[in-house]
Amino acid sequence: MARATDARLVPAALAVWGTALTGILGEWWLAPLVGVGTVVVAALVVLVVRWCRPAWYRRTWPQAAVVAGLAVVSAVVTAVEVRDAVEHPLRVAAGEGRSAAMAVVVSDDPRRVGGAPSGRPDQRVVVEARLESYRVAGEPGVRRGRGRVLVIAPADSWGELLPGQEVSVEGRLSPPRSGEPLLAVVSARDPPGHPSEPPWWQRGAGELREGLRDAARVLAPEPAGLLPALVVGDTSQQSPQVVEEFRTAGLTHLTAVSGSNLAVVCGAVLLAARAVGAGPRGSAVAAGVALVGFVVLARPEPSVLRAAGMGAVTLLALVLGRERSALPALAATVAALLLVDPALAVSAGFTLSVLATGGLVLLAPPWVAALRTRGVPAGLAEALVVPLAAQVTTAPVVAALSAEVSLVGVVANIVAAPVVAPATVFGVVAAVLSVWAPGVAEFFVRLAGPEVSWLIWVGRTAAGVSHPTLPWPAGAGGGLVLAAVLAVVLVAARSSRFRVAAVGVVLGGALMVVPARTAFPGWPGPDWSFVACDVGQGDALVLATGEPGRAVVVDAGPDLTGVGDCLRRLGVTRVPLVILSHLHADHVGGLDGVLAGRRVGAVALGPARSPTWAYEEVAAVAAGRGVPLVELRLGQRLRWSGLAIDVLGPLDGYVADETSGTEVNNASLVLLATTSVGRVLLTGDAELAAQSGLLGAGVDLAAPVLKVPHHGSRYTLPEFLTRVAPRVAIISVGADNRYGHPSGQVIAELRALGATVVRTDLNGHLAVGPGPEGVRVRVWREATAE
Structure with a gap:
C-alpha cells in the first residue's frame, strides 16, 4: 500500500511565501499584518481541532506553531528589507531623477538588452549589482550602503564583467518599477571604473x-x-x-x-x-x-x-x-x-x-x-x-x-x-x-x-x-483559471472512462477541424500576392513568387521575432532574395529571422552603405548563414514565374551621409513589383528629396497598391501620392510610436484620392490578393481573421 505524502511543511512554506509576497508587492507594513493574521489563524485551527479531538489532533499544534513562527520571522525580515529599500536615500534620489556615483559588486552575468543587433554601437547591457557605497550628486561625503541596483550600460565596456568584480559607476538614477526589490536603476555612459579581479572560482x-x-x-x-x-x-x-x-x-x-x-x-x-x-x-x-x-x-x-x-x-x-x-x-x-x-x-x-x-x-x-x-x-x-x-x-x-x-x-x-x-x-x-x-x-x-x-x-x-x-488571459487570473482546468483534468484522468472519452473528443475534433481548414482556409488565403507583416515600428514585406512556399522578402523589421512568425504563418520555406531597402535598424534588425531555417538565395542592398555599423551587421549575419550579398542598381529587373520587380530608385549618383537619417532614408530602394493583383509600389523610407527626384525624372509610379513611404510620415509629397493614385494604401507602423507616425494629413490626402488606408498598428498583418473589385486586403490580428 502506498504511503501518504508528507505535506506537513507545505503550509509553513506557503505562509512564508505569502507574507514576503504581500510585503513586496504591497506596503511594507502589510507583511507584519499578514504575519499576525497567520498566527491568529493557526491558533484558531488548533482550538477547533482540539475541540473536535480527532485521532491526529496531538500532531496539529506543533505544525501550527511552525507555521506561525516562520510567518512571523518572514514578516519581520520582509518588512525590514522593504522599508529600508523604500526609505533608502538612493531610492529617494532616484525618484528625483538625480545622479550618483557608487561602488558596486557585480552579482550576475551582464545581459544584452533584447531587440537590438549585437553589432550596434548603442548596444546596452543590464548588470545586476550589490551596492557597497555611494555619493549622491550635490551631497557631501560617501556613504556606506547595502541593497540591489541595476546598471544599464554600454555593452562594449561592461559586457565582459564577471560576477564578484567590484567596479565604480556614475550615472543618472531612475526609480525601479513597482514590485521590484531594487534601490535604483543607474544609466551609465562611461566604462566601469577601477574593476577589481574576480574571485578565482569565477x-x-x-x-x-x-x-x-x-x-x-x-x-x-x-x-x-x-x-x-x-x-x-x-x-x-x-x-x-x-x-x-x-x-x-x-x-x-x-x-x-x-x-x-x-x-x-x-x-x-x-x-x-x-x-x-x-x-x-x-x-x-x-x-x-x-x-x-x-x-x-x-x-x-x-x-x-x-x-x-x-x-x-x-x-x-x-x-x-x-x-x-x-x-x-x-x-x-x-x-x-x-x-x-x-x-x-x-x-x-x-x-x-x-x-x-x-x-x-x-x-x-x-x-x-x-x-x-x-x-x-x-x-x-x-x-x-x-x-x-x-x-x-x-x-x-x-x-x-x-x-x-x-x-x-x-x-x-x-x-x-x-x-x-x-x-x-x-x-x-x-x-x-x-x-x-x-x-x-x-x-x-x-x-x-x-x-x-x-x-x-x-x-x-x-x-x-x-x-x-x-x-x-494574462495575469494572475488567467494563471489561476488554467491551474483549475489542469487540476480537474488530472483528477478526471484517473478514470478510464474519462481517458476513452478524451481520445474520442480529440479524434472527433480532428475529423471536424481538418476538413474545415481545407474547405475554409484561414489567413492569408491561398491566392495572396503581397503581405505587410505586423512587426511594430518597421517594415517587413513579402511578395509571392507564384511557387508554393517561395517568396521574396523586402525588409526584415526591427527584430527577428515578428518577421519569423509572419513567414512561418505564410508557410514560406524558400526565399530566393531578401531585399533591404536601406540600412536603418527597423528594416534590417530581423534579417536573421528571415535567414534561419530557410533556403535563401541572396541578400540584396542598394548602393548606400550607411550607417556603417548596420552594413557590417548585415554582412556578418549573411556570412554566418552562408548567404551572398548582392547589389541592386537603378533600372534592374528581376523575374520569377509569378512576380517581377523593377528598381526605380534611388537615382544614380545619390550618396547617403553617414550622420544624416534623412539622407539614409532618401537612399532607400524604390521598387515596383508586378504581381497577380497588378502593380505594387514599395517605397522604403523615401522622403521629400527622393520623391521629388522620381517625379522630376518622369518615372511611371502608377500602382493600385502603395506601401506608403516612411511609415506614413509627414515628409510625403501630395504630388507623389497623386502620381501613384493607389486604390489601397498600406502603412507599416508601430502602435503608439514616438515619431508620431502616421501623419493625419497624409491619411487624409490618401482618402481624398479614393484610397482605402490600412495600417499594421490597427489591423495587424495585411495580405493583398485578388478580390471582386480587383484588390482585396485580408487582415489578421491575434486569433481573429477578417
Whole structure:
C-alpha cells in the first residue's frame, strides 16, 4: 500500500511565501499584518481541532506553531528589507531623477538588452549589482550602503564583467518599477571604473565556459551556440532564431540553469551509474558530485545556487525514490531561501523552479510507477514523465506571464528529452577538457553535435506548426483559471472512462477541424500576392513568387521575432532574395529571422552603405548563414514565374551621409513589383528629396497598391501620392510610436484620392490578393481573421 505524502511543511512554506509576497508587492507594513493574521489563524485551527479531538489532533499544534513562527520571522525580515529599500536615500534620489556615483559588486552575468543587433554601437547591457557605497550628486561625503541596483550600460565596456568584480559607476538614477526589490536603476555612459579581479572560482569557471565556446566552433553556428546554453546556461552565442523557436516550443528551460535543468544533468549521471551496476548509494554520490561540479562550472552565483537547491531536492525524489522526504525537503528549502532573500517571492524564475521541482516530486514518481507496471523500461518512463510533469506544473505561471499556452510544449519536450542527457554529458566533458586538451574537447563536442542538432530540429518543427500556441488571459487570473482546468483534468484522468472519452473528443475534433481548414482556409488565403507583416515600428514585406512556399522578402523589421512568425504563418520555406531597402535598424534588425531555417538565395542592398555599423551587421549575419550579398542598381529587373520587380530608385549618383537619417532614408530602394493583383509600389523610407527626384525624372509610379513611404510620415509629397493614385494604401507602423507616425494629413490626402488606408498598428498583418473589385486586403490580428 502506498504511503501518504508528507505535506506537513507545505503550509509553513506557503505562509512564508505569502507574507514576503504581500510585503513586496504591497506596503511594507502589510507583511507584519499578514504575519499576525497567520498566527491568529493557526491558533484558531488548533482550538477547533482540539475541540473536535480527532485521532491526529496531538500532531496539529506543533505544525501550527511552525507555521506561525516562520510567518512571523518572514514578516519581520520582509518588512525590514522593504522599508529600508523604500526609505533608502538612493531610492529617494532616484525618484528625483538625480545622479550618483557608487561602488558596486557585480552579482550576475551582464545581459544584452533584447531587440537590438549585437553589432550596434548603442548596444546596452543590464548588470545586476550589490551596492557597497555611494555619493549622491550635490551631497557631501560617501556613504556606506547595502541593497540591489541595476546598471544599464554600454555593452562594449561592461559586457565582459564577471560576477564578484567590484567596479565604480556614475550615472543618472531612475526609480525601479513597482514590485521590484531594487534601490535604483543607474544609466551609465562611461566604462566601469577601477574593476577589481574576480574571485578565482569565477575566473576558473569563465575559462572553462570560454573553452567550451571555442571547442563548440567545430559545429555549425546554430548548434555551436546552443551547446554552451544547454550545458551551462551560456546563451551569449545562441542564435536569436533558435531562442525564439525554443520559446514557442516550450523548450526554453533547457537553456537556463534551473532546478529542472540540473535534475536533467544529474539524471544523465545516474543513468550512467546504473548502467555500470552502481547501487543506490553510489548513484547518489555520483549525482551529488555532478551537481557540485555543475554549480562550479555554471558559476556559483545566487541564481545557480538556488537552482542547485532545487536540483538537490529533485535528485532526492527521482534518484533515491524518497518521495515522502522529498516534499518536506522542498518545502524547507523554499522557506529557507525566502527567509534569506524575500525578493525571491516575486521572481518568476524562482516560482517556475519551485513548481517544476514540485511536479517532479509529486507527479513524476507515481506516473513513472504506472508506466513501469505497463512494461515501460525505467529509463524511458522517466524520460517521458519528467518533461510532462514539469510542463503541467509550470503551465499556469507561463500562461500568466506570456498570455498564451503552448500546444506543442509537452510533445516537443518528450521528443527532445532522450538526447538532453547525452548532449549534456558530452558537453560537460568537453568543457572540463577544453583548457588542458582542446583537441579531445572538440571530439566530445562532435559527439554532442547530432543531439544538439536534433534539439534545434525539434524546436524549429514545433514552432513551425500553424498554431503552436493558444491565446490565454494574462495575469494572475488567467494563471489561476488554467491551474483549475489542469487540476480537474488530472483528477478526471484517473478514470478510464474519462481517458476513452478524451481520445474520442480529440479524434472527433480532428475529423471536424481538418476538413474545415481545407474547405475554409484561414489567413492569408491561398491566392495572396503581397503581405505587410505586423512587426511594430518597421517594415517587413513579402511578395509571392507564384511557387508554393517561395517568396521574396523586402525588409526584415526591427527584430527577428515578428518577421519569423509572419513567414512561418505564410508557410514560406524558400526565399530566393531578401531585399533591404536601406540600412536603418527597423528594416534590417530581423534579417536573421528571415535567414534561419530557410533556403535563401541572396541578400540584396542598394548602393548606400550607411550607417556603417548596420552594413557590417548585415554582412556578418549573411556570412554566418552562408548567404551572398548582392547589389541592386537603378533600372534592374528581376523575374520569377509569378512576380517581377523593377528598381526605380534611388537615382544614380545619390550618396547617403553617414550622420544624416534623412539622407539614409532618401537612399532607400524604390521598387515596383508586378504581381497577380497588378502593380505594387514599395517605397522604403523615401522622403521629400527622393520623391521629388522620381517625379522630376518622369518615372511611371502608377500602382493600385502603395506601401506608403516612411511609415506614413509627414515628409510625403501630395504630388507623389497623386502620381501613384493607389486604390489601397498600406502603412507599416508601430502602435503608439514616438515619431508620431502616421501623419493625419497624409491619411487624409490618401482618402481624398479614393484610397482605402490600412495600417499594421490597427489591423495587424495585411495580405493583398485578388478580390471582386480587383484588390482585396485580408487582415489578421491575434486569433481573429477578417
